[in-house]
Amino acid sequence: MPEFRTIDLPDVSLRAAMQGSGPLVVLVHGFPESWYSWRHQIGPIADAGFTACAIDVRGYGGSGKPADIAAYDMEHMVGDVAALIEHLTPGEKAILIGHDWGAPIVWNSALIRPDRVRAVAGLSVPYTGVPKTSFMELVDKVFTQRGKFFYQAWFQNVGPAEAELEADPTQSIRKFYYAISGDAPDGTWPNDKVHGQSLLEGLVDPDPFPAWLSDEDIAYYAGQFAESGFRGPLNRYRNHQRDFEYLSRFEGRKIEQPSLFIGGERDLVLSMLGRGNLLEIMGEEMTDLRGADILEGCGHWTQQERPAQVNERLLAWLKGL
Known part of the structure; x- marks a missing residue:
């Protein structure tokens, strides 16, 4: 250990x-x-x-x-x-x-x-x-100006993303980890979301979760974020x-x-x-x-x-x- x-x-x-x-x-x-x-x-x-x-x-x-x-x-x-x-x-x-x-x-x-x-x-x-250019400039051209959702654009405003993720850290971890894992079928990460929707909208909570992340693993992550919150982690995205x-x-x-x-x-x-x-x-x-x-x-x-x-x-x- x-x-x-x-x-x-x-x-x-x-x-x-x-x-x-x-x-x-x-x-x-x-x-x-x-x-x-x-x-x-x-x-x-x-x-x-x-x-x-x-x-x-x-x-x-x-x-x-x-x-x-x-x-x-x-x-x-x-x-x-x-x-x-x-x-x-x-x-x-x-x-x-x-x-x-x-x-x-x-x-x-x-x-x-x-x-x-x-x-x-x-x-x-x-x-x-x-x-060669700011990442958020690219996001604005490719996603935001076309009315399309992009998770890092959703993270920019302080407050809404924190509130969504902190409401239920266990569910947040389960949905987000699964959506971009190799076990998630194509389409699990929804490509039809529009700008202004939130990160977790449209994401599924799998039952059971793939074996590479156990219930104990999820509980550890959720416990960490229940104590620390998501403000600091999200701030990384606000510095592009x-x-x-x-x-x-x-x-x-x-x-x-x-x-x-x-x-x-x-x-x-x-x-x-x-x-x-x-x-x-x-x-x-x-x-x-x-x-x-x-x-x-x-x-x-x-x-x-x-x-x-x-x-x-x-x-x-x-x-x-």
Whole structure:
């Protein structure tokens, strides 16, 4: 079992689940998740001779929860990762692995703080380079101006999304996790919703839930969000313009550390971004990309839906560094 530590950084405190000894591997989760999302990876990474450190991102679980929206921009997220590494291994570099929002956090940490990052792997969300435009500008053109629903547009206004998700955290987790999993039939994520509808409208609560997420797992997640709320997690989505302005400062820079990508064949994130040739696209932005694997039948929750396959790839990559 991992040991829990509260790590006081200059800007925020982070809860970390840690296990093992050896080179530091920091695991960064996405939305709406927790350190617990890495429960299948912590032990195997530790057993392979590394220190596994799965954090609660700021705003989640046992970590600090600033109120200000701007406290959740990418500059703060990268700062948290760099400060955590310096705190745990002063003067040394760490290996980063991220999923969902955690993937952009670790990709950008590697890009911006190569002095702190030895290698980087991302799950679900590929790295396509420094953005050329704000993500919400694209959302506005493709979805909002056409009257179509897009979940990140729904998240922009403070209040309604929090109220919906916090009304019943168990149901929120069940519906959202299932809708973008590899087990959900085509059409489970409704494509006919209009702008102004809410996230959970039209989503189904499966009975039973697929076996990769047990009742105990769902209860843990729901308990975390019942205590912490969804304000901090949602604030990450409210910083697209601020992130664009910050990341634009690094135009022309590439990720040079050893890198790895693992995605799911049925992950809607890849459909949303346009699949293309991921290896080719990412290879243009990463000079040492050592793999870009798409797991057959897997949805968005990569390391939870396919723990054995993910662990096999991560451990081979880690041992090859």
